[in-house]
Amino acid sequence: MTDSLRGQSGVVTGAASGLGRATALEFARLGAVVVVADVAADAGRAVVDEVRALGSDALFVEVDVTSPEATEAMVAACVAAFGALDFAVNNAGTTGTPGSVVDYPIDAWRATMAVNLDGVFFAMRAELPVMVAAGKGAIVNVASGAGLVGFAGLPAYVASKHGVVGLTKSAALEVASRGVRVNCVCPGSVRTPMLEGFMGGDERVERAMTAGVPMGRLGTPDEIASAIAFLCSDAAQYMVGHALVVDGGATVQ
Numbered sequence: 001m002t003d004s005l006r007g008q009s010g011v012v013t014g015a016a017s018g019l020g021r022a023t024a025l026e027f028a029r030l031g032a033v034v035v036v037a038d039v040a041a042d043a044g045r046a047v048v049d050e051v052r053a054l055g056s057d058a059l060f061v062e063v064d065v066t067s068p069e070a071t072e073a074m075v076a077a078c079v080a081a082f083g084a085l086d087f088a089v090n091n092a093g094t095t096g097t098p099g100s101v102v103d104y105p106i107d108a109w110r111a112t113m114a115v116n117l118d119g120v121f122f123a124m125r126a127e128l129p130v131m132v133a134a135g136k137g138a139i140v141n142v143a144s145g146a147g148l149v150g151f152a153g154l155p156a157y158v159a160s161k162h163g164v165v166g167l168t169k170s171a172a173l174e175v176a177s178r179g180v181r182v183n184c185v186c187p188g189s190v191r192t193p194m195l196e197g198f199m200g201g202d203e204r205v206e207r208a209m210t211a212g213v214p215m216g217r218l219g220t221p222d223e224i225a226s227a228i229a230f231l232c233s234d235a236a237q238y239m240v241g242h243a244l245v246v247d248g249g250a251t252v253q
C-alpha cells in the first residue's frame with residue numbers, strides 16, 4: 001500500500017462498528033488521523049481509543065447522517081481539529097427490515113432510504129465543497145453487492161445501495177476535473193455486527209450465504225477496509241466513479 005495517506009485527515013461515518021471501525025483503524029495504521037462519526041457514542045469513543053493505541057489520533061463526533069446539519073457539523077469538526085478534509089468514507093448504513101415489495105412497511109422504506117441513501121447524499125453535500133475548494137480529496141461511499149444485483153426480500157436495502165452506486169457516479173463526474181475523486185466499494189457478505197444480526201445466529205443462513213461465495217467464506221472487515229484505503233490513496237489516482245467489488249467472487253457468477 002502506498003504511503004500517500006500518511007499525515008492526511010478525514011471522516012469515516014458509521015465508524016463505531018464493523019466496516020467503519022476497521023476502516024478507521026486501517027487509516028490509523030497508514031498514518032492518517034480520523035474523525036470517528038457515528039450515532040453510537042460509547043462505541044465510537046472506544047474506537048478513538050483504539051486509534052490512539054495505534055499511535056495515530058482521532059476525534060469522535062456524534063452524527064446522525066440523516067441530518068444535513070449534522071453532516072455539515074461533522075465536516076466542520078474535522079477541518080477545525082485536523083486542518084483539512086483529505087478523505088471521507090460514507091459508510092453508515094442499515095439493512096432495514098426484510099419484506100416483499102408489496103407488503104413493505106412505508107415507514108421502514110423511508111427509514112432505510114434515510115440512512116443509506118440520504119445519509120450519503122447529505123455527507124457528500126458537506127464534503128464536496130471543502131474538497132473542491134482545496135482542489136483535492138477522495139470520497140469512498142460504501143454501497144454493497146446489493147447495489148449491483150437484486151435480492152428478493154430486501155427491496156429498500158437493494159434500492160438504496162443501487163442509489164449509492166448511481167449517486168457516486170454522478171458526483172464523481174461533477175468533480176473529476178477539480179482534483180476530487182469519488183468512488184464506492186461494493187462489499188459482499190462480511191462478518192460484522194450488522195451481518196450477525198441479519199443471520200440471527202442461524203447457522204443454516206450462514207451456510208447458505210457462504211455457499212453463494214466462490215471463495216467459500218464470508219469476508220472480513222479488514223478486507224473491505226484495505227480496499228477503501230486503496231481507493232482513497234494515490235495508488236488509485238486515476239480511478240473515478242468506480243464501483244469496486246470486494247466479495248470473494250459472489251457477483252461475477
Ligand SMILES: NC(=O)c1ccc[n+]([C@@H]2O[C@H](COP(=O)([O-])OP(=O)(O)OC[C@H]3O[C@@H](n4cnc5c(N)ncnc54)[C@H](O)[C@@H]3O)[C@@H](O)[C@H]2O)c1
Nearest residue numbers: 014016017018019039064065092093144187189190192194
Ligand atoms: N456487513 C456486510 O456484509 C455488508 C455488506 C455490504 C455492504 N455493507 C455496508 O457496509 C456499511 C457498514 O456496515 P457494517 O456491516 O459495518 O454494519 P454495523 O452495523 O456493524 O455498523 C454500522 C454503523 O453505522 C452506524 N449508523 C447507523 N445508522 C447511522 C446513522 N443514522 N448515522 C450515523 N451512524 C449510523 C451504526 O451505529 C454502526 O456503528 C453499511 O453501509 C452496510 O450497508 C455491509
